[in-house]
Amino acid sequence: MLFQLSEEQLMIQQAARDFAQHELKPGVIERDEHQKFPAEQVKKLGELGFLGMMVSEKFGGSGLDAVSYVLVMEELSKVDASASVVVSVNNSLVCYGLEAYGSEFQKEKYLKPLASGQQIGAFCLSEPEAGSDATSQQTTAEDKGDYYLLNGTKNWITNGSNASTYLVIAQTHPDLKHKGINAFIVEKGMEGFTIGPKENKMGIRGSDTHSLMFNDVKVPKENRIGEDGFGFKFAMKTLEGGRIGIAAQALGIAAGAYELALAYAKQRKSFGKPIAEHQVIAFKLADMATSIEAARMLVYKAAWLKDQGLPYTLAGSMAKLYASKVAMDVTVEAVQVHGGYGFVKEYHVERLMRDAKITQIYEGTSEIQQMVISREILR
Ligand code: CAA
Ligand code: FAD
Numbered sequence: 001m002l003f004q005l006s007e008e009q010l011m012i013q014q015a016a017r018d019f020a021q022h023e024l025k026p027g028v029i030e031r032d033e034h035q036k037f038p039a040e041q042v043k044k045l046g047e048l049g050f051l052g053m054m055v056s057e058k059f060g061g062s063g064l065d066a067v068s069y070v071l072v073m074e075e076l077s078k079v080d081a082s083a084s085v086v087v088s089v090n091n092s093l094v095c096y097g098l099e100a101y102g103s104e105f106q107k108e109k110y111l112k113p114l115a116s117g118q119q120i121g122a123f124c125l126s127e128p129e130a131g132s133d134a135t136s137q138q139t140t141a142e143d144k145g146d147y148y149l150l151n152g153t154k155n156w157i158t159n160g161s162n163a164s165t166y167l168v169i170a171q172t173h174p175d176l177k178h179k180g181i182n183a184f185i186v187e188k189g190m191e192g193f194t195i196g197p198k199e200n201k202m203g204i205r206g207s208d209t210h211s212l213m214f215n216d217v218k219v220p221k222e223n224r225i226g227e228d229g230f231g232f233k234f235a236m237k238t239l240e241g242g243r244i245g246i247a248a249q250a251l252g253i254a255a256g257a258y259e260l261a262l263a264y265a266k267q268r269k270s271f272g273k274p275i276a277e278h279q280v281i282a283f284k285l286a287d288m289a290t291s292i293e294a295a296r297m298l299v300y301k302a303a304w305l306k307d308q309g310l311p312y313t314l315a316g317s318m319a320k321l322y323a324s325k326v327a328m329d330v331t332v333e334a335v336q337v338h339g340g341y342g343f344v345k346e347y348h349v350e351r352l353m354r355d356a357k358i359t360q361i362y363e364g365t366s367e368i369q370q371m372v373i374s375r376e377i378l379r
Contacts, residue, residue, distance in 0.1 A: 046117015077252025
């Protein structure tokens with residue numbers, strides 16, 4: 001058992017750390033305040049190869065492993081979870097889904113610009129009445145011969161207005177329930193496709209979350225992913241990897257808050273000594289460091305299993321369930337360690353606390369992860 005990163009992984013981790021400090025940190029408070037999408041930063045992330053990290057070079061990706069991917073997610077999320085969710089969705093939901101299950105035509109036309117960072121993508125499963133209960137899709141895709149007619153509404157779509165390519169899940173054969181669901185590639189600008197207003201959120205405010213409306217959108221048949229009826233399995237398989245990315249995001253948010261709390265506790269004085277020398281604060285830091293390390297082990301292991309071609313459903317859900325709880329617990333404590341200063345924006349920890357919450361909700365709530373884990377262990 002090796003607990004050591006390779007030279008290449010360390011280099012990638014350092015590159016992400018530098019990027020987070022130099023490109024994401026300046027302006028992160030303003031972007032959060034004004035709900036501004038990190039467009040310039042995302043462009044640079046694409047140039048660095050961080051938007052198609054695990055895609056093979058043949059399709060414009062960086063050909064790296066999942067461990068490198070979680071290292072990047074962790075480092076970016078320490079500073080800006082609104083930017084890191086773009087990286088997560090593009091890599092592990094959109095690019096992975098297309099590379100693993102798309103046709104050659106789809107990979108040439110859609111995957112290449114997404115993996116090379118010229119475009120970004122969105123993954124559209126959730127609906128107003130179908131969140132956790134994802135099989136109850138109301139969006140319909142009627143088979144019209146050489147095209148499908150898409151009708152319905154998707155909710156909460158990350159990269160909603162900045163994406164060019166949307167992977168949309170819809171029901172084609174309602175009588176077949178989940179076995180009748182398909183996944184489609186929809187382009188921005190297709191007639192009948194409109195984007196709703198941006199959601200005003202508690203956290204990850206720089207990320208653009210929108211509802212999407214499809215009104216008689218004609219989707220060419222060659223844009224269906226996989227065999228007829230493969231859409232639900234497509235969504236589930238893709239989300240298995242996505243959950244590792246969000247687990248790494250949660251880990252990064254926790255680690256970022258911890259690093260700030262540690263530095264602050266060493267310099268802030270009360271009763272004649274740094275607050276880190278009061279045992280209650282020192283023990284808080286000890287608990288934070290321990291839980292973060294445990295989360296890190298779960299996240300890295302899930303990524304490693306994926307790299308080995310071993311099953312990772314259970315490990316990915318465990319990593320997401322645990323790391324997202326650690327993100328909440330640690331960020332709350334990081335605000336506490338900062339006292340009143342933790343409650344204002346300049347010190348970053350209040351934003352990390354607000355950002356942490358989403359990791360317990362998207363890509364399957366914590367209760368859904370418990371459902372997946374319990375089904376796996378009881379099987
Ligand atoms: N891999 C392959 N197939 C799977 C699977 C997996 N991991 N999980 C389920 N399936 C298959 C089952 O085998 C079954 O197919 P068969 O009948 O052919 O065997 C079918 O899917 C239905 O499975 P279940 O009976 O288990 O379905 P369920 O209704 O009980 O729901 C669920 C399962 C795990 C709860 C699922 O609905 C789920 O994951 N819900 C959460 C949805 C979610 O994560 N949404 C995230 C949206 S994307 C997002 O959030 C992005 C972002 O924020 C950035
Ligand atoms: P519900 O499913 O209504 O759940 C409400 C509560 O009930 C939760 O606590 C849930 O855990 C619990 N619950 C539900 N069923 C059960 C059960 N069987 N047992 C126990 N508890 C249960 N979706 C996308 O498709 N693409 C995206 O890009 C995307 N980005 C998002 C970005 C943001 C900022 C947000 C807020 C959401 C995003 N989502 C996206 C949607 C997200 O995946 C859903 O919000 C999530 O899956 C939960 O669905 P819901 O909101 O409908 O809650």
